[in-house]
Amino acid sequence: MMSKAATSYAGDGQHTASYYAASANPAPVRPELIGDQEIDICIVGAGYSGASAGLHLAEKGHKVAIVEGAQVGWGASGRNGGQVVNGLNASLQTIEKRYSRDTANFVASVVQEGQEIIREKIATYDIKCDLKNGNIFAGYTDAHLRELEARKALWESYGHHNQEMLSRAQLREKVGSDVFSGGMIDHSGAHLHPLNLVLGEAEAFEKNGGVIYEHSPVLSADTEAARPVVRTAKGAITCKTLILCGNAYLGHVVPTLERRVMPVSTQMIATAPLGDALAHEILPGDECVEDIRYILDYFRLSADKRLIFGGGLVYGGTDPADIEAKIVPNLKKVFPQLSDVKIDFRWSGNFALSFSRVPQMGRIGSNTYFAHGYSGHGVTGSHLFGRILSEAVDADLSRFDTFAKVPWIPFPGGRTFRVPYTVMGAWWYALRDRLGL
Template sequence: MNTESHPYAGDGNHTASYYAASANPSPERPELIGDHQIDICIVGAGYSGLSTGLHLAEKGYKVAIIEGARVGWGASGRNGGQIVNGLNASLQTINKRYGKDTATFVASMVQEGGEIIRERIKTYNIKCDLKEKNIFTGLTRAHMRELEDRKKLWANYGINNQEMLDKNQLREYVKSDLYEGGLIDHSGGHMHPLNLALGEAAAFEQNGGIIYEMSPVIDVNHKAVSPVVKTAKGSITCKTLVLCGNAYLGHVVPTLTSRVMPVSTQVMATEPLGEALARELIPSDACVEDIRYILDYYRLSGDKRMLFGGGTVYGGADPVDIKAKLQRNMDKVFPQLKGVKIDYAWSGNFALSFSRVPQMGRIGDNTYFAHGYSGHGVTGSHTFGRILSEAIHGDLTRFDVFAKLPWHPFPGGRAFRVPYSVMGSWWYGLRDKLGA
């Protein structure tokens, strides 16, 4: 096992999260040593890389994935575990910016990621505590109008899995007095995110794929006819390269650095609550998130812990005290949990794009990339992995739609993207507090 310090990953092992503590057994994959050649090389063993790799391996391609730490080390193994349909940018926003045809195209695939996840779980018998339904909650009447508009908008695109809940109806699903009501998406859900990633990695290997762990990429030559990826102890030359490092790709590929900004979000896990208290809090066992700009999201784990997340830190830094930060919010939602023991608290980064729309494209002739899910990567990454595999296999139909969407760097470049975003966050946070 390689024990060298990795600049972005500490020693490369999983962070001390509930997910890591309850992960299914998984082998330690070898480090990349020596020079190799293969059809397709993918950088990053998170959902994007694993989804792309598994689709391609199932088609018969010879594929290798290089991971700087462990499989699912980044956002894929740390997130809230919620299967939430849609992108960060709403269909209304996409229609306004890019036109009706693009909005219709996006609407046709907003549920696809969840469908892929369920198919993977079923086909490969992945044990990851899959549960159904997710709920969006509103704290104000303005929030409720926003949810009603969302339901109508999605229905206009033929998506009819959502149902409005007034205050009393919501309490049948979530026993909290904080909310005015909510919207339930019957096609949403939640699961153990790290175990999903580990299961997909095993499925990839069952189909002939190779994964190298603890192998941070130090150089990428995407301009060559046959792209080359270098690590400290080895290299891979390939016919096609796919970059799926997302928030953790760093500055290895400068062309992509300005496109996204790492943003950290935090999650904590209580001690096991027991069946009675867990059912008292969330009788439906659905996952929940509110619709504020800086939101709370939470759900019950398979062993009846409350997994509660929220908050953002632009630039990707960790808060000084995650438990204190999240405990205040959890106590507002569920006063019954005041004083409950917190067993785990952790932080992780997602990649934010300025437009809040994920980016997919190509640099050079044979290098593809996907990133910038902006907090909606659980489903988005699975969909984009399929679209990347389609493009590499020769069908560019869906890839080209995303590749042609305009993107914009954060105002002020790298130096000012964090303070700019903090100012925006402050403004929207103030609107949340005022109920605007």
């Protein structure tokens, strides 16, 4: 099937004015796709999924090109909270209940693989991305703590023993705030500079023979052909295998995928450097933190001791008029000692939400593969799915087929009503959070 044409989604293709872009490692100027090219494997999207799949394939000797509409890491991979969180958005309990124990067993067997891949690539290629260990889930209510205790018990039933409950006093030793009732730490979780991670993976991909074309928005993709063709404004690539990793920014290029997910924006701010004393006061353990409400806040310290604080959702993927007005009040509730702190950076970015909160992987035609819909848990999930995509292209379909068989659930009301429907659902869950239910 020939996809519809699309215009550039990325303006001039430069990175958004985030703290990550301002502190990014140097990256080379990469060419646009010009003229007609042929390659064994073409990947659309130079974020984590594309970089992970491409690097795994290039390491095996495959000839691979990545086509990126803007710059490496321009989308969610270069804008996210930098939190390496194990698991999917949908819990193992939800997956077991909704699909089957066998599916949950399979998911449980891979939920920590994403962070293992990240650590492996950082070590192998000496990627400078400020990796720090520890991921804390914080609860506001007794109900939240019971939820965390149930999660810990369930993960232990699947053989994972990396989580530890924290009492109110124990959490207070790690997070300098009095708003939480307690929490849980995942000792195998982590946090890092997300843009520098994907820039390092792109460099590793190129060292293994891969080619990246930047500033080349895909206008159409013939996904059903025996030899798929990707077209941009100035060129085209014909390939034996096509992998679609555009996620929230694939837009209208492939209509059959567009209706499967919805772009949702989340907002972030970065303070001025806090200095050693204040940074130690608010996060003495230097772990990253997220609360477990439906519309959650997440925060951590950067390498230069800024507080990076994110949260908020805008369904449909639009940017709010005033990011600080949306985020700073929550920051002050958690850390009133930062009421007068200067905000140096503010930015927004989209992730792809699936209705089930389970990522999707599949195939269109015989030679086009895709992965998307990480639903806000994409740092680890994208690295895992990138590896599984590379396995499928390399003729090992065992794990790919397991994920591809998981049913996807369309948004009620289709594309027209998916935003208002989801907003109504979010309003309900936010109300439950406020009421402590």
